[in-house]
Amino acid sequence: MPADPRALDHSADAMMPTEEQIRQRLRFLEISAEDVALLRQIHATLLPRLPPVIAAFYRHLQSVPALRPLLADPVVLDRLHQLQGAYFHSLTAGEYDADYVRHRLRVGLAHQRIGLAPEWYIGAYRKYLGDLAPVLAELLHDRPQLFLPTYGALMKIACFDMGLALDTYIQAGRQQLRDSETRFRAAFGQAAVGLAQLSADGRWLRVNRKLLDIVGYTEAELLAMHVWDLVTPEDWQIDGPLLQALANGELESTSREKRYLCRNGQRVWVKATVTAMKLDTDHAATLVAVIEDISQRKQFEEELMHLARHDALTGLANRTLLLDRVAQAIAQARRSGAQVAMLFLDLDRFKTINDSLGHDAGDRVVIEVGRRLKQAVRDADTVARLGGDEFVVLLAELPSEHIAAALAQKVLSALFKPMLIHGHELAPACSIGISLYPRDGADGKTLLKNADAAMYQAKAQGRGNYQFYSEEMNARTLDRLTLESGLRHAIERGELQLMYQPQIDLASGAVIGAEALLRWRQGGGQLVMPDAFIAIAEETGLIVPIGEWVLRTACAQHVAWQRAGLPELRVAVNLSARQFRQPGMDAMVARVLAETGCHASALELEITESVLMDRPDSAAQTLQRLSEMGVLLAIDDFGTGYSSLSYLKRFPINALKIDRSFVRDIPADADDSAIAGAVIALAHSMGLTVVAEGVETPQQRDFLRQLHCDQAQGYLFSEPVSAATLAGMLRRA
Numbered sequence: 001m002p003a004d005p006r007a008l009d010h011s012a013d014a015m016m017p018t019e020e021q022i023r024q025r026l027r028f029l030e031i032s033a034e035d036v037a038l039l040r041q042i043h044a045t046l047l048p049r050l051p052p053v054i055a056a057f058y059r060h061l062q063s064v065p066a067l068r069p070l071l072a073d074p075v076v077l078d079r080l081h082q083l084q085g086a087y088f089h090s091l092t093a094g095e096y097d098a099d100y101v102r103h104r105l106r107v108g109l110a111h112q113r114i115g116l117a118p119e120w121y122i123g124a125y126r127k128y129l130g131d132l133a134p135v136l137a138e139l140l141h142d143r144p145q146l147f148l149p150t151y152g153a154l155m156k157i158a159c160f161d162m163g164l165a166l167d168t169y170i171q172a173g174r175q176q177l178r179d180s181e182t183r184f185r186a187a188f189g190q191a192a193v194g195l196a197q198l199s200a201d202g203r204w205l206r207v208n209r210k211l212l213d214i215v216g217y218t219e220a221e222l223l224a225m226h227v228w229d230l231v232t233p234e235d236w237q238i239d240g241p242l243l244q245a246l247a248n249g250e251l252e253s254t255s256r257e258k259r260y261l262c263r264n265g266q267r268v269w270v271k272a273t274v275t276a277m278k279l280d281t282d283h284a285a286t287l288v289a290v291i292e293d294i295s296q297r298k299q300f301e302e303e304l305m306h307l308a309r310h311d312a313l314t315g316l317a318n319r320t321l322l323l324d325r326v327a328q329a330i331a332q333a334r335r336s337g338a339q340v341a342m343l344f345l346d347l348d349r350f351k352t353i354n355d356s357l358g359h360d361a362g363d364r365v366v367i368e369v370g371r372r373l374k375q376a377v378r379d380a381d382t383v384a385r386l387g388g389d390e391f392v393v394l395l396a397e398l399p400s401e402h403i404a405a406a407l408a409q410k411v412l413s414a415l416f417k418p419m420l421i422h423g424h425e426l427a428p429a430c431s432i433g434i435s436l437y438p439r440d441g442a443d444g445k446t447l448l449k450n451a452d453a454a455m456y457q458a459k460a461q462g463r464g465n466y467q468f469y470s471e472e473m474n475a476r477t478l479d480r481l482t483l484e485s486g487l488r489h490a491i492e493r494g495e496l497q498l499m500y501q502p503q504i505d506l507a508s509g510a511v512i513g514a515e516a517l518l519r520w521r522q523g524g525g526q527l528v529m530p531d532a533f534i535a536i537a538e539e540t541g542l543i544v545p546i547g548e549w550v551l552r553t554a555c556a557q558h559v560a561w562q563r564a565g566l567p568e569l570r571v572a573v574n575l576s577a578r579q580f581r582q583p584g585m586d587a588m589v590a591r592v593l594a595e596t597g598c599h600a601s602a603l604e605l606e607i608t609e610s611v612l613m614d615r616p617d618s619a620a621q622t623l624q625r626l627s628e629m630g631v632l633l634a635i636d637d638f639g640t641g642y643s644s645l646s647y648l649k650r651f652p653i654n655a656l657k658i659d660r661s662f663v664r665d666i667p668a669d670a671d672d673s674a675i676a677g678a679v680i681a682l683a684h685s686m687g688l689t690v691v692a693e694g695v696e697t698p699q700q701r702d703f704l705r706q707l708h709c710d711q712a713q714g715y716l717f718s719e720p721v722s723a724a725t726l727a728g729m730l731r732r733a
């Protein structure tokens with residue numbers, strides 16, 4: 001593309017030498033007044049001889065493959081012919097002043113801009129000087145003594161022109177360098193990463209804005225500093241040898257993630273990539289550093305790492321972090337000869353809190369427990385939450401196991417202090433199992449397993465206490481596993497059986513019902529009581545088929561008793577929480593009633609308060625469907641949960657069973673007596689039948705009778721008995 005004439009004028013003006021500089025050049029080339037006079041003399045006669053010289057000149061140029069594309073356009077070629085003519089015209093015109101120079105510079109710039117390399121330029125001068133020699137010889141054939149001086153003058157002017165043409169190339173080269181320097185400065189200054197040049201010994205030589213932003217220093221401050229001023233003491237040992245290796249040329253480049261010390265005293269995470277640059281053999285290497293601010297990524301990584309090692313609800317350590325800390329504590333104890341204790345805590349009846357007050361309340365309890373545990377231990381100890389209501393306290397460097405016992409006691413007391421959750425005052429008790437390194441295990445997992453076994457033992461011992469691990473406890477854990485696998489086959493092996501406990505009408509003393517209570521004759525031998533396996537059946541889901549078996553057997557038994565001509569009797573069946581929530585549970589009840597031929601009104605289903613309190617709306621719907629079938633509904637263990645009688649009004653309930661813990665100490669205990677009286681009165685006001693559980697003495701019976709309790713059940717009347725025994729009792733009555 002032809003160069004823009006205005007741009008050419010501008011560039012030519014910018015590089016114009018002064019008058020004096022022009023004179024100096026002419027002087028140096030020894031261009032004299034005689035030379036000028038000689039050239040003027042031949043000027044007029046030379047002009048008509050020029051066209052063939054110019055034509056030969058362009059033919060020569062076109063023979064060079066590298067130049068052919070530049071001369072391919074006929075319009076351009078024609079223009080060049082004219083320019084060349086004008087040039088030859090000016091060459092011998094004898095005016096070598098500022099205008100001449102400006103024009104030569106312009107021509108040089110135009111050639112340089114269309115891409116004509118300087119080597120072709122010199123060749124072109126050689127060509128037309130060579131071709132002009134015979135033309136000049138012919139013009140001066142009659143004055144041969146003038147040929148050499150005239151040709152010499154022509155050569156001098158051509159050299160003057162060549163110098164000016166070369167100036168344009170040198171100038172263009174300088175301009176390119178300046179442009180590239182400007183671009184580099186802009187890129188360096190505005191780069192989105194920190195950039196710096198450092199001396200081999202680590203002094204900051206050049207720094208960009210982004211780096212200043214990262215470290216908070218001004219440019220002047222940083223340029224007066226050394227890279228060591230930003231390196232943290234932890235990195236000295238690594239960065240020292242690296243810098244040395246870069247300076248010595250033993251290392252080309254290094255890239256590390258580390259922290260720099262900022263002006264405000266804080267530390268910032270950066271990724272620093274430093275490369276050694278050897279510019280030439282005489283100079284020592286300089287270092288080029290690319291410094292990225294990676295603090296956001298690091299923060300994100302740290303958050304992820306924290307999440308991976310902490311419990312989201314409480315912020316306590318999770319199992320992963322706990323096991324890490326145990327490993328560290330064991331390694332330390334191995335050296336010091338101390339012990340390590342692991343306290344495994346499980347909240348007692350946490351499920352009841354969750355079920356009756358909702359999961360949000362359960363979460364609040366867990367958070368508060370975590371807080372109290374942290375308060376109870378030293379900073380060096382670890383409190384972890386394994387999930388649900390399970391916590392672990394790890395005590396490192398333990399001088400004696402008495403300290404673990406004392407802490408367990410402290411934890412029990414700390415947790416038992418009331419906490420206000422959603423308007424309810426709760427005092428969660430817990431059971432604690434303790435295992436010790438090295439006595440009970442050499443690694444974290446074993447210590448955890450054994451502390452867990454000890455915790456189960458604490459639960460079995462009546463909850464709210466702590467137990468140290470002993471070897472027999474593992475045997476108990478094994479027993480549980482055996483129990484679980486046996487229970488899976490209990491129905492098909494015919495190992496389940498029902499006992500029936502009579503329910504007495506307190507006014508008449510007649511047996512008006514019987515509660516079906518499950519027993520398991522494990523492997524056909526030992527009788528296992530429900531307290532030992534119902535929880536396992538719940539956890540494993542086996543309660544669903546087992547519960548259906550109980551219902552079907554109890555309903556079938558009722559029909560059998562009726563067919564045997566025994567008096568009308570209600571049969572009560574317990575429904576566990578999981579069973580109750582099982583989708584299609586009411587349909588299952590209807591099916592069993594239909595299949596066994598049992599009348600719905602002869603069946604009473606017992607559910608606990610907690611079953612109602614968890615998701616009360618769906619519980620109300622299920623109960624409504626059962627009630628519409630004609631099935632009777634009773635609340636079992638009333639008083640142990642967190643519901644109130646007024647709350648129960650929402651549900652279609654027929655009866656309340658007062659838990660035996662309120663019956664046990666009546667009439668001697670005034671509080672329990674008052675509670676029993678109030679519950680009976682309120683229940684009656686709501687039209688509910690009241691059944692007292694666990695009646696063992698005539699005094700309890702008489703007192704309940706005075707309170708107008710409707711029915712009772714307990715060892716005073718009968719322990720749970722087989723169906724045949726109950727039939728005998730009913731026949732005798």
Ligand SMILES: Nc1nc2c(ncn2[C@@H]2O[C@H](COP(=O)(O)O[C@H]3[C@@H](O)[C@H](n4cnc5c(=O)[nH]c(N)nc54)O[C@@H]3COP(=O)(O)O)[C@@H](O)[C@H]2O)c(=O)[nH]1
Nearest residue numbers: 517518529530531550574575576636694695696713714715
């Ligand atoms: N989901 C199901 N739960 C069931 C089923 N069968 C029983 N159970 C529940 O297991 C718990 C323990 O039952 P069990 O060992 O049978 O004990 C019952 C009675 O023997 C006992 N009882 C009765 N009278 C007295 C007494 O005077 N003193 C005393 N100390 N204990 C007594 O109480 C248990 C009956 O309690 P309840 O059900 O609350 O009326 C128990 O929670 C059963 O509910 C089953 O098939 N499914």
